[in-house]
Amino acid sequence: MGLRLLLSAAVFTLLTISFFSEVHSASFKIVNKCRRTIWPGLLSGANTPQLPTTGFALKSGKSKTITIPKSWSGRMWGRTHCGRDSSGKLSCLTGDCGSGMLQCAGSGAKPPATLAEFTLNGANGLDFYDVSLVDGYNLPMLVLPKGGTRGGCGATGCLVDLNGACPKELRVASGGRVVACRSACEALGDPRFCCSEAFATPDTCGPSMYSLFFKYICPRAYSYAYDDKTSTFTCASADYMIVFCPSPYTSQKLLGARKDGAQLPLVNKTTMYIPSHHANSASYSGR
Ligand SMILES: *[C@@H]1O[C@H](CO)[C@@H](O)[C@H](O)[C@H]1NC(C)=O
Numbered sequence: 001m002g003l004r005l006l007l008s009a010a011v012f013t014l015l016t017i018s019f020f021s022e023v024h025s026a027s028f029k030i031v032n033k034c035r036r037t038i039w040p041g042l043l044s045g046a047n048t049p050q051l052p053t054t055g056f057a058l059k060s061g062k063s064k065t066i067t068i069p070k071s072w073s074g075r076m077w078g079r080t081h082c083g084r085d086s087s088g089k090l091s092c093l094t095g096d097c098g099s100g101m102l103q104c105a106g107s108g109a110k111p112p113a114t115l116a117e118f119t120l121n122g123a124n125g126l127d128f129y130d131v132s133l134v135d136g137y138n139l140p141m142l143v144l145p146k147g148g149t150r151g152g153c154g155a156t157g158c159l160v161d162l163n164g165a166c167p168k169e170l171r172v173a174s175g176g177r178v179v180a181c182r183s184a185c186e187a188l189g190d191p192r193f194c195c196s197e198a199f200a201t202p203d204t205c206g207p208s209m210y211s212l213f214f215k216y217i218c219p220r221a222y223s224y225a226y227d228d229k230t231s232t233f234t235c236a237s238a239d240y241m242i243v244f245c246p247s248p249y250t251s252q253k254l255l256g257a258r259k260d261g262a263q264l265p266l267v268n269k270t271t272m273y274i275p276s277h278h279a280n281s282a283s284y285s286g287r
Pocket of ligand 1: 268
């Protein structure tokens with residue numbers, strides 16, 4: 001074999017190896033557009049190691065970028081109204097993970113909490129992601145893929161403050177202010193709402209009046225356990241921006257220009273102006 005042929009064979013082999021073995025490791029840029037500090041929490045799924053960080057404080061207007069290993073699956077949420085007791089233990093009014101520390105260290109969010117869920121490099125090398133209200137709602141969240149190569153790569157999230165509009169029987173209040181909105185399953189325990197017992201299949205568990213309330217306001221978010229069709233998004237080799245308390249107006253402008261595989265709008269314009277008669281809306285950034 002001539003030297004040139006040998007060299008080009010070597011180069012070809014190297015290229016082939018790097019092409020097939022390189023599975024994209026993603027980055028998550030987590031942005032806090034809320035008026036107050038939030039404490040994001042991260043939990044890895046079964047058979048996935050915990051990330052180097054599983055929780056931290058993020059001041060208003062700040063962001064933090066973390067590198068996510070290939071094939072990671074797990075969820076992220078925001079803890080709100082956290083403080084330390086006299087012994088230094090951290091506890092939060094919503095999304096608390098019970099660790100008593102900034103790091104959640106393998107524990108998940110106590111509902112209600114808005115969740116961003118990810119399975120990276122799943123079937124066909126696609127990332128699967130969604131924003132879920134199945135465990136209730138505490139903060140508006142937007143998930144925005146960037147630089148994806150395949151898949152619909154749609155933005156998803158729940159951009160509207162649901163706390164102000166939360167039905168009475170689902171409210172979590174503190175100091176006269178609604179801080180979170182429970183799922184009907186958690187608040188009322190009816191297997192019909194939980195898709196459990198006799199209602200544990202997609203055929204027997206449909207949307208309820210409560211899940212429809214969530215779905216109308218946040219059309220792309222998961223509103224009950226079998227809401228997959230309109231709530232799961234895919235993208236390949238993307239990085240993700242996860243924004244807490246995005247401004248619905250700016251986000252819509254920003255997203256209007258994107259190619260987007262989703263059938264439903266990110267924001268339902270007719271429900272965008274729901275009265276928020278609680279002081280809670282003051283904790284979100286201006287529009
Ligand atoms: C928007 O909200 C209205 C009123 O609640 C509802 O009838 C409509 O179906 C919603 N649209 C979407 C796309 O969810």
